[in-house]
Amino acid sequence: MTTTPSTGGPSDSVLQDFADMSAALTGFQSSFLRPFLDPTNLSEVFYNFAVAQVGQTAMDNLLAAFRSRKSQTPPLTAQQIADSLLEVTTPTGKESNQAQLAQAVILMWYLGSWYTPAYQTANKQPGQVLQVISSQAYTKSLVWNVAQAHPMGFSAFTFGYWSQPPAGLATFGVNTGGGQ
Amino acid sequence: MSNGNGNGSDTPQYDVVIVGAGVSGNLIAKQLGLAGKKVLILEAGPAVPDSREQYMENFYLALAKTPESPYPSLAGRIGPGVGTLPNPSEIPTPRATVLSIGAPPDVSHLIQSETAGVSGTTPDNQPEVRQLQFSSTYDRIGGGTAWHWLGSVPRLVPHDLTMKTTYGVFYDWPIEYSEMQTLWGLAESEIGVAASVTQQVPLQAAIGMVYPPGYEYPMGPIPSSVVDQTVSNGVSGMSVPGEGSEGGKEYSVFVTNTPAGRNSEPYQDRRVCAGNTNCIPICPIQAKWDPTVTLGDALNTGNVTVSYQSVAVNIAVDGNNVTQVDYLKWSYDDKGNLQSTPASVTGKIYVSACHAIENAKLLLLSNDQKGIANKSDQVGRNLMDHVLYLAWALAPSQVWGYRGPLATGGIESLRDGEFRTNRAAFRMEIGNEGWNFACGDPYTTTLDFVTGSNGSQLNSGPTRLGGTALVNTLNDRLTRQFRFGLLLEQAPQADNRVTIDQNNTDGLKIPRPHVDYGFDKYTLEGFRVAAETCSAIFQQMGAQEFTQPTVNPYPKDKYPDGKTMGPGDFNYEKKMYHMYGAGHIMGTHRMGTDPCTSVVDATQKSHDVQNLWIVGSGSFPTVATANPTLTIMALAFKSAEAIKAALGA
Ligand SMILES: Cc1cc2nc3c(=O)[nH]c(=O)nc-3n(C[C@H](O)[C@H](O)[C@H](O)COP(=O)(O)OP(=O)(O)OC[C@H]3O[C@@H](n4cnc5c(N)ncnc54)[C@H](O)[C@@H]3O)c2cc1C
Ligand code: SF4
Numbered sequence: 113m114t115t116t117p118s119t120g121g122p123s124d125s126v127l128q129d130f131a132d133m134s135a136a137l138t139g140f141q142s143s144f145l146r147p148f149l150d151p152t153n154l155s156e157v158f159y160n161f162a163v164a165q166v167g168q169t170a171m172d173n174l175l176a177a178f179r180s181r182k183s184q185t186p187p188l189t190a191q192q193i194a195d196s197l198l199e200v201t202t203p204t205g206k207e208s209n210q211a212q213l214a215q216a217v218i219l220m221w222y223l224g225s226w227y228t229p230a231y232q233t234a235n236k237q238p239g240q241v242l243q244v245i246s247s248q249a250y251t252k253s254l255v256w257n258v259a260q261a262h263p264m265g266f267s268a269f270t271f272g273y274w275s276q277p278p279a280g281l282a283t284f285g286v287n288t289g290g291g292q
Numbered sequence: 293m294s295n296g297n298g299n300g301s302d303t304p305q306y307d308v309v310i311v312g313a314g315v316s317g318n319l320i321a322k323q324l325g326l327a328g329k330k331v332l333i334l335e336a337g338p339a340v341p342d343s344r345e346q347y348m349e350n351f352y353l354a355l356a357k358t359p360e361s362p363y364p365s366l367a368g369r370i371g372p373g374v375g376t377l378p379n380p381s382e383i384p385t386p387r388a389t390v391l392s393i394g395a396p397p398d399v400s401h402l403i404q405s406e407t408a409g410v411s412g413t414t415p416d417n418q419p420e421v422r423q424l425q426f427s428s429t430y431d432r433i434g435g436g437t438a439w440h441w442l443g444s445v446p447r448l449v450p451h452d453l454t455m456k457t458t459y460g461v462f463y464d465w466p467i468e469y470s471e472m473q474t475l476w477g478l479a480e481s482e483i484g485v486a487a488s489v490t491q492q493v494p495l496q497a498a499i500g501m502v503y504p505p506g507y508e509y510p511m512g513p514i515p516s517s518v519v520d521q522t523v524s525n526g527v528s529g530m531s532v533p534g535e536g537s538e539g540g541k542e543y544s545v546f547v548t549n550t551p552a553g554r555n556s557e558p559y560q561d562r563r564v565c566a567g568n569t570n571c572i573p574i575c576p577i578q579a580k581w582d583p584t585v586t587l588g589d590a591l592n593t594g595n596v597t598v599s600y601q602s603v604a605v606n607i608a609v610d611g612n613n614v615t616q617v618d619y620l621k622w623s624y625d626d627k628g629n630l631q632s633t634p635a636s637v638t639g640k641i642y643v644s645a646c647h648a649i650e651n652a653k654l655l656l657l658s659n660d661q662k663g664i665a666n667k668s669d670q671v672g673r674n675l676m677d678h679v680l681y682l683a684w685a686l687a688p689s690q691v692w693g694y695r696g697p698l699a700t701g702g703i704e705s706l707r708d709g710e711f712r713t714n715r716a717a718f719r720m721e722i723g724n725e726g727w728n729f730a731c732g733d734p735y736t737t738t739l740d741f742v743t744g745s746n747g748s749q750l751n752s753g754p755t756r757l758g759g760t761a762l763v764n765t766l767n768d769r770l771t772r773q774f775r776f777g778l779l780l781e782q783a784p785q786a787d788n789r790v791t792i793d794q795n796n797t798d799g800l801k802i803p804r805p806h807v808d809y810g811f812d813k814y815t816l817e818g819f820r821v822a823a824e825t826c827s828a829i830f831q832q833m834g835a836q837e838f839t840q841p842t843v844n845p846y847p848k849d850k851y852p853d854g855k856t857m858g859p860g861d862f863n864y865e866k867k868m869y870h871m872y873g874a875g876h877i878m879g880t881h882r883m884g885t886d887p888c889t890s891v892v893d894a895t896q897k898s899h900d901v902q903n904l905w906i907v908g909s910g911s912f913p914t915v916a917t918a919n920p921t922l923t924i925m926a927l928a929f930k931s932a933e934a935i936k937a938a939l940g941a
Contacts, residue, residue: 139763194759204744204756215742218758222738225355230743238743247352255734258763259770261694264725265351265570271556274567274696274724275515286763 122159126175131155133178135287136190137197137214138221140254144285145221152248158220161245165226166213174213190287205230212238220245224253257284306332307939309617309639311604311654313340314436315921316907316928317645318587319482323932325593329939332637333596334619336385336603336646337433338364340584347439347574358390359440359875362574363433383799384603384622384630385432388649393427393873394859397804402426402649403793404807409862414812422810425859428677428873430647434600435584437647438921440573441875442698443553443580444721445485445922447476449499451708452916459713461814462784463913466885466894467930473504475926480551481510482925483581484559487551488513495548499708511559514552517724519691519774520701523547526687526833527703532825535711545829547722548704553921554580554697567696569725602635605802607642607658612902614642620800630799641903641935648675648910652790652880653805655906661792661803665881665898665906670891672790674882675809676915678779678874681718681819683826684730685835686750690771693726694734699777700724706825707917716781716818719917720825726773730838734770741765749838776829778822779874781917783814790880811871816864823869841870876920878909895934896927903938905931 122130131146134155138145146155163171174197181193188196195201199211212229215238219227226245230238244250251266260278262269282288308324310317313335321331341347347362354361379398380386386401397403405423414420430437451458453465453472487509495501516524524547534541554565554575565579575582590596599621606618615638622632644651652672658664663671703720711717727733731748740751741762750769757765793806811819823839830837841861861870884890887899896911898904907928909920 137758139758139760191759191761195761198756198758200756200758204754207756214758215756218742218762219739222742223735227739227743239739239745239747241355244353244355247349250352255738255766255770256694258766259694259726259734260692260767262569264357264694264728265348265568265574265576267566267568269567269695271564271566272515274517274692274700275521277518277690278692278695281763281767287760 122156127155127159129175129179130159132182133175133197134158134217134221136178136193137218138254139190139194139287140221140257140285141287152252154249154252157246157249158217161226162213162217162220165242166216166229166232170209170213174210177210220249222253222255222258224249254285257286260284304638304640306330306637306639308332308641308643308935309334309637310643310645311617312336312436312645312647312650313434313583313587313598314645314647315438315583315924317436317643318583318590319925319928320643320645320907320932320935321596322586322590322593323929324935325590325595327936329595329936331590331596332639333598334602334604334617334637335434335598335600337431337600339598339600340434340587344574344576344578348576351574356391357573359429359573360387360389360391360431363431363439380798380804381796382630384601384632386798386804387432388429390429394425397796401798402805402807403796404809406859408857408859409810411863418813419816419864420810420812421816421862421864424810424862424871426675426677426807426809426873427860427871428875428877430649430875430877432650434598435582435587437875438583441553441582441921442571442919444699444919445480445483445551445553446704446719446918447501447551448472448916448918448923449501449708451500451712452914452918455712455914459710461713463882463884465913466883472923472926475929476922477504477507478929479922479925482586483553483922484510484555484562485551485553486511486514486556487549491549494546495704498544498705501704509551511555511557513549514554514556514565514697514700516547516549517696517700519693519724520547520549520722522687522689522691523701523703523722523774523829523833526835527829530829530832532706532828534709535821536714538710541709543706543709545703546705547701550700550702550721552697552700560585565697569695569698571698603800603802604646604654605657605800607644607654607664607904608636609659609664609901612900614901614904617642622800632800641905641938643905643907643931643935645907647908648877648880649790649805649807651906651908651910653792653803655881656792657803665891665900665904667900668888668891670882670889672880673786673788674784674879675788675790675807675877676782676784676879676912678876678915678917678919679782679811679815679819680872680874681778681780681822681826681869682730682775682872683778683823683830683837683839684727684773684775685830685837685839686769686772687774688772688834691774692771693724693774694728694770696724698723698725712781714814714817715821716783716815717917718778718780718818718822721777721779723775723777726770727775729777730775733773734766737769738766749840774835776826777874778826779876779917779919780815780818780822781915783812784879784882784914785810785812811862819864819869819871820867823867841868874919876909876915878912878915878920880910881906882913883911884913894930896931897934905935907931
């Protein structure tokens with residue numbers, strides 16, 4: 113069960129929206145990012161970390177943008193929602209601060225670290241890493257799933273698995289349905 | 293152990309005093325302890341921790357997951373909250389780290405060039421590159437550098453020991469191959485090497501690799517990765533032509549499973565490898581042998597004691613005999629201030645086992661910095677590495693790297709041939725970690741496709757992606773990545789040299805190592821052929837090559853085409869290369885039969901000082917292409933026997 117927020121922390125519904133938005137942005141299943149039994153509680157850790165870095169308003173606005181796209185009719189696919197939040201058709205470097213925050217959310221999930229959005233850095237360049245958010249953020253980071261592998265130094269596989277092709281991507285938590 | 297009673301007392305406190313609790317020191321201690329000899333090990337660094345959990349946590353939190361990142365001293369842990377790179381002048385046991393290569397002395401323990409290599413010619417008009425960074429690193433903690441060794445343990449081939457006789461270059465080793473075979477067998481049993489002699493048989497015709505009849509490794513091989521299998525299929529039937537006078541000869545190219553110091557079955561109470569893909573910098577489950585295993589055995593004999601945080605500063609010699617070792621015992625007080633107390637200890641026999649660079653430093657520092665064991669003037673000279681050439685590509689189909697031990701196979705068939713008269717040979721290690729070594733992946737490529745950068749060269753569009761499109765694109769690129777790491781045989785050169793730097797000291801006010809380093813034509817020609825061979829293999833496999841001289845963290849010079857050249861970069865015949873260290877530091881106290889041209893004899897005993905052994909890969913007269921630790925251990929067995937004999941076993 114996900115932990116009840118302490119007073120002043122994000123509500124369950126905010127965290128669920130954050131997980132759903134993260135799912136669209138990362139291409140993973142929301143239930144994989146925020147499972148019912150969630151001892152690591154990364155969605156809350158990441159939400160809080162991002163808010164501390166960019167401020168509550170920026171995060172609220174990003175979530176609001178996500179909710180409005182999600183409730184659109186006809187419904188957008190998860191891919192369309194991600195593309196829209198990330199402004200993928202805007203030339204690189206010209207995307208809004210909000211899209212840069214959406215990038216930072218992907219990078220938290222994929223790499224377990226906080227990459228300061230370009231707009232917050234001195235030279236306005238992306239890719240500047242602040243820190244590994246926690247050891248669990250590293251051992252659960254998703255890029256390794258995308259590679260059908262495991263974080264270096266943290267494997268639940270057994271002897272000799274590397275001599276065979278891995279199981280399909282679908283078994284690594286990615287969203288194969290195309291929708292939510 | 294006591295303070296300073298060394299000189300006065302007639303009875304030595306120990307049979308043997310060993311400096312350094314790494315691979316060599318621990319193995320010699322174990323052998324002597326088993327024989328009932330009283331041994332003290334002085335170890336500069338902190339104690340081996342009871343559990344490796346803290347080291348693992350350091351690793352998880354390190355931004356740069358370099359070999360040194362899990363280990364104390366904060367190196368590798370950069371960014372807010374985890375400290376900055378330590379200043380070597382402030383800490384008790386600074387060491388060479390990956391993050392400090394090419395950095396100035398307030399970051400780099402080794403004092404050396406901070407620029408790109410300088411191309412020139414020797415007085416006899418041969419090409420050379422000087423002012424290169426020596427790029428191999430080592431650790432100074434209880435257990436030593438092999439906490440983060442990869443665990444590859446191929447043997448040398450017969451011609452590796454007879455370079456002078458066979459190819460007319462360099463030196464012969466003062467040991468016969470047949471004796472080495474016996475010693476390697478002992479080392480393989482100590483480590484618990486996983487390999488199959490049958491799998492190595494094709495190397496007999498190719499490079500003369502032979503095992504004694506009936507020999508078998510302690511346990512079966514580590515399975516070959518999908519990457520190995522793909523390269524193996526891709527080079528099927530391939531050969532490369534001989535060079536120069538060898539015209540017409542063809543060298544066949546094929547993949548061989550690499551003997552490994554990791555368990556394919558439980559051994560010495562340690563688990564089977566689970567393929568954590570993390571042998572460098574730390575195996576989470578100790579499936580990989582490391583020197584703390586042997587240290588545990590040594591301590592269990594009841595005859596071996598370790599004194600941690602004890603940095604040897606002087607091996608005191610009277611005439612032809614060591615009389616005591618002086619050291620500094622350090623600690624941090626409650627306020628975090630570094631403190632040290634001088635002490636000394638006596639033994640009948642002394643062993644310097646600090647690894648090649650620190651061994652040379654200690655010998656040169658001794659006797660009021662006039663140096664000991666150095667009538668040959670070879671101490672510190674002939675510093676060598678298996679200089680590493682890195683080449684990387686995308687395979688035509690998925691190979692699924694980032695899985696399994698970092699390397700399980702290699703191309704060994706080009707390690708010997710008549711070309712060694714003219715240029716360095718190499719062994720080709722196949723990496724199982726995608727482009728992690730090559731460009732910091734999977735981080736770099738992920739950043740590229742999320743933010744629209746192109747550090748990986750894979751996002752030249754550039755595009756920015758999210759959702760399923762990101763998953764699919766990254767999956768395609770990451771699962772096709774692979775690399776070769778070529779370990780080149782470096783020539784021994786007198787001017788590749790460790791000296792002591794009076795102007796730069798560590799936190800205990802001990803002068804630090806100064807390094808002069810470069811490549812002669814022999815090594816440079818090896819580089820040229822290494823690069824050509826990799827490209828030819830990629831082409832044969834239908835793989836797309838992405839090898840680049842790297843983007844350097846400390847750029848200093850501009851290359852004519854606008855590329856930045858920095859530490860580790862150099863030009864040869866109008867082509868730019870980047871060299872890495874293999875972590876194999878060799879040659880600073882070479883062995884030989886002639887006291888005028890070598891420092892130690894075949895047992896690693898000093899020619900000049902009666903009761904001093906100087907051990908480790910510093911003793912290697914030539915380095916060939918096999919990773920050194922198996923041979924370090926083989927020689928340590930030989931030294932231990934000689935020491936026992938000298939003590940009157
Ligand atoms: C990244 C990496 C990967 C590697 N992979 C492989 C591999 O796959 N196969 C292979 O064969 N080899 C490999 N090596 C090389 C291997 O680690 C070394 O050959 C080996 O550790 C050398 O053993 P040693 O005992 O001579 O020195 P070390 O292991 O360095 O031990 C020396 C000890 O002496 C101590 N010491 C130093 N100075 C003093 C002093 N003044 N007083 C007291 N104590 C002192 C140090 O603290 C240290 O504990 C690798 C190295 C690196 C860096
Ligand atoms: S692959 Fe993993 S488990 Fe195996 S030896 Fe290396 S780090 Fe240890």
